[in-house]
Amino acid sequence: MSTPSLSPSQPQHILVTGGFGYVGSRLTPHLLQLGHRVRVLDLNLYTQAGHQALERDPAFPQWRSRFELIQGDLRDPEVVRRAVSGVDAIIHLAAISNDPTGEIDEVLTRQINFDAVGMLLALARSAGVKRFINASSSSVFGIKDVPNVTEELEPEPITYYSKYKMLSEWLVRAAASPDFCAVNIRPATICGYSPRQRFDLTVNKLTADALRKRVITVHGGEQRRPNVGMTDVVNLYAQLLNAPAHLINGQAFNFGFENLKVIEIARVIQAELADLNVEIKVTDTLDKRDYHISSKKILETLGYQPVSSIRQEVAHLRRVLEGGEFPDIDAAEHYNMKFMQVGRNNAPYSFFSHP
Numbered sequence: 001m002s003t004p005s006l007s008p009s010q011p012q013h014i015l016v017t018g019g020f021g022y023v024g025s026r027l028t029p030h031l032l033q034l035g036h037r038v039r040v041l042d043l044n045l046y047t048q049a050g051h052q053a054l055e056r057d058p059a060f061p062q063w064r065s066r067f068e069l070i071q072g073d074l075r076d077p078e079v080v081r082r083a084v085s086g087v088d089a090i091i092h093l094a095a096i097s098n099d100p101t102g103e104i105d106e107v108l109t110r111q112i113n114f115d116a117v118g119m120l121l122a123l124a125r126s127a128g129v130k131r132f133i134n135a136s137s138s139s140v141f142g143i144k145d146v147p148n149v150t151e152e153l154e155p156e157p158i159t160y161y162s163k164y165k166m167l168s169e170w171l172v173r174a175a176a177s178p179d180f181c182a183v184n185i186r187p188a189t190i191c192g193y194s195p196r197q198r199f200d201l202t203v204n205k206l207t208a209d210a211l212r213k214r215v216i217t218v219h220g221g222e223q224r225r226p227n228v229g230m231t232d233v234v235n236l237y238a239q240l241l242n243a244p245a246h247l248i249n250g251q252a253f254n255f256g257f258e259n260l261k262v263i264e265i266a267r268v269i270q271a272e273l274a275d276l277n278v279e280i281k282v283t284d285t286l287d288k289r290d291y292h293i294s295s296k297k298i299l300e301t302l303g304y305q306p307v308s309s310i311r312q313e314v315a316h317l318r319r320v321l322e323g324g325e326f327p328d329i330d331a332a333e334h335y336n337m338k339f340m341q342v343g344r345n346n347a348p349y350s351f352f353s354h355p
Contacts, residue, residue: 010242013037015087015129017074017120018094023135025050025196027091027234032063034238039068041083042094045340046196047333053195074116077123077351084124089131091237092120095165098200099139101336102161108344113164114171115348121175121182122351132172132182133240138226138254138293140166140186148294151186151252169252176250183240183248188256188293192230192313193320199334202262203227206269207314208329210278211321216270220285221263224292226256229308231316236304247301257306259292265310272314 011034019028019040028050031038044051051069054060060067072079074094084090095113096102102109117134124132141149142156157163169184176182191203199205202225210216236255240248260268263282270278298304320326332338 011035011037012088012241013039013086014241015039015041015083015090017041017083017090017092020044020048020050020054020196021046021093021097022194022196022198023190023230023233024093025053025194026230027093027237028067029054029057029059029063030234030238032066033059036241037066037068039070039083039087041070041072041074041079043073043342044071045342046336049333050194050196073345073347074120075111075345075347077119077347080116080120080123081127084120084127084129086127087129089133089241090120090124090129091133091135091241092117093135095135096161096340098336099159099161101340102159102164104337105344106160108342109160110164111344111346111348112342113161114168115346117168118171119348119351121171125175125180130179130181131241131245132175132180133237134168134172134182134184135237136169136184136186136252137162137165138186138188138256138291140169141291141293143291148296149254149292150294151254151297173250173252181245181249183250184252185236185240186252186254186293187233188226188228188254188258190230190233191227191310192308193317194230197326197334198336199329200336203265203269203310203313204317206266207273207317208321210269210273210276211318212329214276215279215281216266217281217283218262218266219283221266221282222261223290224259224261225265226259226291226293227265227310228256228258229306229310229313231308231313232257232306235307239302239304243302251301253298253301254293254295255298256293257295258310260310268310269314272311273318
């Protein structure tokens, strides 16, 4: 599936933190394809799959002179100083990502999802970076019993992951100024293919189960789970590099267009894979969380129009899986909580104490 960009893109020098994670492994080649110079800062917690896929891309020889990898820790002041030097914009993706993984160690989650963000922002501003695009999460809202969860509602995070995502949004908002355009994006749960594939996300897991077992097991089913396609996420981040600063500076935008119940997601997958006669089984669940978001603001402010859907992402994932790219769906590397191995590092405090 190609990843279109809806606005002309002026070539820039872009730093992508976490540029070989789940989203980054799709975003990095897309930015190179658009003509940007791309520097990736990544600790490579989840194998080298994203980097290896980039180097296998037939266009990579043409891109090589515009690509740079810094393998290092976002919490290391010297690594970050080197990473932000000379870039025009930063797309900040690196994080302890998803609620269960964040619950393993609150201090670790805080160090990466909050402390390091403050340091990154400070060093970016001092280096003359002009634009900062922060990947937050719609999970900052917690559970809301209102028809439309809009940006005006107060976040009520219920996990360490969402708590520090919420607090980092304040750092980004505080850093925004006329010469430093900073914006927070709150994606819904992302679905779709990536060279650094995840099968611990609802749509991806249900699709994989449908393909290999011909059965989709739904726990509960009436809970709404907002989703957004990988193709849209990558497209939006590229578009934000050239969006008018006065429309986005200091703003937060929800980003997710399909607020379907889990049972409805299962039926979408079943319909897309109709030739396989996939069965849906419903079981009970203790997880009754039900939430949804409104993306009216980004649709109206930026005129953004979705370019993908759950069904399209399922079709793409099917082609990849049937092509044999991920022979072991159960491999730990496809599940953040199973595979992540990183320890605490309080290095941001050396920067905090001795700027």
